[in-house]
């Protein structure tokens with residue numbers, strides 16, 4: 001029997017709504033520019049080109065309802081997203097089989113240090129410094145697909161201090177959930193515990209300390225996060 005030389009890091013887990021059970025997280029994949037109106041606001045062509053992905057770290061997930069204003073930025077943006085949680089995976093998953101791998105859905109935020117991401121884009125550097133920082137992925141509880149099915153239309157919205165900032169419809173996803181799963185599985189071996197952040201509608205903007213972000217996805221739920 002070997003022993004660990006340090007205490008093993010804790011398993012990151014997201015509560016399953018209405019139960020005492022939790023969903024343990026393995027990886028966090030995020031898709032970029034997956035709503036046409038958001039692609040346009042970021043200065044890109046909204047035509048359907050191949051999707052692209054980046055990753056956050058599982059331990060960037062935060063369930064506290066508070067988002068501490070992060071270090072080394074003066075332009076941190078909200079991105080409300082539908083979160084997809086996988087109960088199984090594999091490679092080369094066909095689109096028509098992809099939803100069989102989904103455990104459930106949640107509402108989440110892809111908080112972004114936009115100024116640092118902007119520098120990274122300009123210099124052709126990786127995005128981690130803008131995307132994969134501490135507590136950058138606030139999330140609400142997971143709702144099992146066995147209860148709500150697989151939402152493919154309905155409002156996705158974010159309010160800041162009561163005023164609507166982001167609004168869209170899940171039917172505006174350029175790459176649909178089954179397509180994202182299938183595409184990712186051509187490049188990575190997906191597995192139970194993987195989480196996919198499915199992109200954000202237009203209206204991304206900066207927050208400041210004290211702001212209250214209220215997120216909503218029809219059929220999935222609500223998430224309120226305060227910037228502290």
Ligand code: MN
Pocket residue numbers: 030031032079081110197199200
């Ligand atoms: Mn995003």
